[in-house]
Amino acid sequence: MKNKTKxxxxxxxxxxxxxxxKAYAAGIESGQTIVFDSLDKLLWSIILTIQYYxxxxxxxxxxxxxxKLLTSSDDTNTKETxxxxxxxxxxxxxxIFGAAxxxxxxxxxxxxxx
Numbered sequence: 001m002k003n004k005t006k007x008x009x010x011x012x013x014x015x016x017x018x019x020x021x022k023a024y025a026a027g028i029e030s031g032q033t034i035v036f037d038s039l040d041k042l043l044w045s046i047i048l049t050i051q052y053y054x055x056x057x058x059x060x061x062x063x064x065x066x067x068k069l070l071t072s073s074d075d076t077n078t079k080e081t082x083x084x085x086x087x088x089x090x091x092x093x094x095x096i097f098g099a100a101x102x103x104x105x106x107x108x109x110x111x112x113x114x
Contacts, residue, residue, distance in 0.1 A: 047099050047100060050099075051099070058092075058093050065086050
């Protein structure tokens with residue numbers, strides 16, 4: 001019961017802070033829709049946001065997997081699992097950080113404006 005009270009008080013404090021935020025409150029009070037200059041700008045901002053948050057997560061995951069690999073001693077199953085995860089993370093990083101290039105290739109080949 002004590003944990004529920006702590007969780008509820010934390011949630012209520014977050015809601016109070018969010019309601020006091022002028023940008024959040026202004027959007028709710030005025031009833032305005034979110035407007036973007038173009039779809040390209042929206043998509044590029046999403047890509048940049050994903051890239052911004054992905055790099056530290058990937059770095060931490062690779063460090064932890066490296067430590068697990070070093071401490072696995074002679075356990076071949078663990079080594080293979082860790083190596084598989086490392087390869088998956090690196091391939092994901094190439095896809096995420098190559099997203100701008102991939103998007104430009106698709107856009108140019110489909111006939112969009114460069």
